[in-house]
Amino acid sequence: MRLMIMPMLLVLALSAQADDAVLYPVGDKWTMWWPQNMIGSYRHWDEIFPVRAIERGDGPVSELIQGEVFLHYDFDLPGGGKATVGDWMEENRVTGLLVLYNGVIRMERYGHGADETSAFISQSVAKSIVSTLVGRAIHGGLIDSVKDPIDHYVPALADSAYAGVPIEAVLQMSSGVDYDEDYDNEWSDVSQMWILAGEQHSKLINSFLLEYDHEARPYEVYNYKGADTIALGWLVAEVSGMTLSDYASMALWQPLGMEANASWMVDGLGEGATEISFTGLSARLRDYGRFGLLMAQDGIWEGERLLPEGWVRQATVPSKPQVMAGRLYSGYPLGYQYQWWSLPWGDGVFTAQGVNGQFVYVDPQSDLVVVQTAVWHDWWDDDAEEEFYALCRSLAAVLTHQ
Numbered sequence: 001m002r003l004m005i006m007p008m009l010l011v012l013a014l015s016a017q018a019d020d021a022v023l024y025p026v027g028d029k030w031t032m033w034w035p036q037n038m039i040g041s042y043r044h045w046d047e048i049f050p051v052r053a054i055e056r057g058d059g060p061v062s063e064l065i066q067g068e069v070f071l072h073y074d075f076d077l078p079g080g081g082k083a084t085v086g087d088w089m090e091e092n093r094v095t096g097l098l099v100l101y102n103g104v105i106r107m108e109r110y111g112h113g114a115d116e117t118s119a120f121i122s123q124s125v126a127k128s129i130v131s132t133l134v135g136r137a138i139h140g141g142l143i144d145s146v147k148d149p150i151d152h153y154v155p156a157l158a159d160s161a162y163a164g165v166p167i168e169a170v171l172q173m174s175s176g177v178d179y180d181e182d183y184d185n186e187w188s189d190v191s192q193m194w195i196l197a198g199e200q201h202s203k204l205i206n207s208f209l210l211e212y213d214h215e216a217r218p219y220e221v222y223n224y225k226g227a228d229t230i231a232l233g234w235l236v237a238e239v240s241g242m243t244l245s246d247y248a249s250m251a252l253w254q255p256l257g258m259e260a261n262a263s264w265m266v267d268g269l270g271e272g273a274t275e276i277s278f279t280g281l282s283a284r285l286r287d288y289g290r291f292g293l294l295m296a297q298d299g300i301w302e303g304e305r306l307l308p309e310g311w312v313r314q315a316t317v318p319s320k321p322q323v324m325a326g327r328l329y330s331g332y333p334l335g336y337q338y339q340w341w342s343l344p345w346g347d348g349v350f351t352a353q354g355v356n357g358q359f360v361y362v363d364p365q366s367d368l369v370v371v372q373t374a375v376w377h378d379w380w381d382d383d384a385e386e387e388f389y390a391l392c393r394s395l396a397a398v399l400t401h402q
Helices: 003-021 036-039 085-091 125-139 155-159 167-171 189-199 205-210 226-240 244-252 283-294 311-316 382-399
Strands: 051-054 074-078 083-084 094-101 102-111 262-265 279-284 352-354 358-363 368-374
Touching: 051 244, 074 244, 074 382, 083 085, 083 283, 085 102, 085 311, 085 382, 094 262, 094 283, 094 382, 102 283, 102 382, 125 167, 125 226, 125 244, 125 262, 125 279, 125 311, 125 352, 125 358, 155 205, 167 226, 189 226, 205 226, 244 262, 244 283, 244 382, 262 311, 279 358, 358 382, 368 382
Parallel strands: none
Antiparallel strands: 051 262, 074 083, 094 102, 094 368, 262 279, 352 358, 358 368
8 A cells, every 4th residue: 555655645746846837937047037937936046046055064953843823814904904814925925924933833834836845035134144144253253343344354345435334334234335226227236236246147246346436424324235235245254264155054054953955146156156145045934934033032042142142132223323213215114223124113123124025024022033935026015015014013912912
């Protein structure tokens, strides 16, 4: 009987893979952005672009305890009415949703062909991971202070607009470097980075930083820019003497007991390639959850401090006028700090977020972490963002009063 069952299971698995490929096709570097290809492409990034592995190592997996799971959950929408989580995930093309309360899984759902083995692209959630690697480097004595100028550690930046700029200003997207982050303009700085380094591999990602001019003094102006995260990735690689992926493996993936290797998109082929640090990291949903738990636990993991004492609050609570809540964009209530977004409710609630609906939401006081991966139709959807935050606040209220 067992001999008959195994081939049947194999046939079913292959059939499911074939159905997935039909329903969610994977594009190439250029066709991945076609609407019909985006969902499949967002979890097969490593098949489209060159990547470097972030190894989890040979240690044991840090198991996440399975708690009482919400089989059905509905919540109030900001615009009125209610939504069930299932309907809301379908409408907003949410591919993964993980809720951790007191470190225990209370909800884990996948949609649009994804499952627990899928590796989801982080988009700009990678920026918050890079920030955390800076914290790890400080904890390890590789960086003395965020007040130090970044070119003190990266001498190649001494003749650039980053010369004399404090690391903290770079973390706050307030370096004063002139940079255009317009995704819809192919001649913008971010688009040229993407095309030349990400798609064509005709230019090294770090070399862009040597070409920019000043737009303001450090700390004077908040200007969201991928270039600042590239500078931070260069910093981490320089002080560690490792590739960014190898340092992420040593500093986060191994000590957190991640369940699978992740990967980071690089600017070319071969050993000399450099990570495109402002995006391009892919990982499993639960591993994003483990990262969120580290932040919720003040940088302590299984009794060991991995981040400097006080780093989490330092990295997530705005400390300068230009990054305070409500000051970033007209009508936008969030604040910013060290590549993390600060939320204007609760006590120290913060989030990593990336285009098309990627979030790692952390509410330390409620001991709540919510991870979402998605493929929104637009780069950004204000309504979908507000609905996600409404779900998180609803979960905090329900779970903390059980």
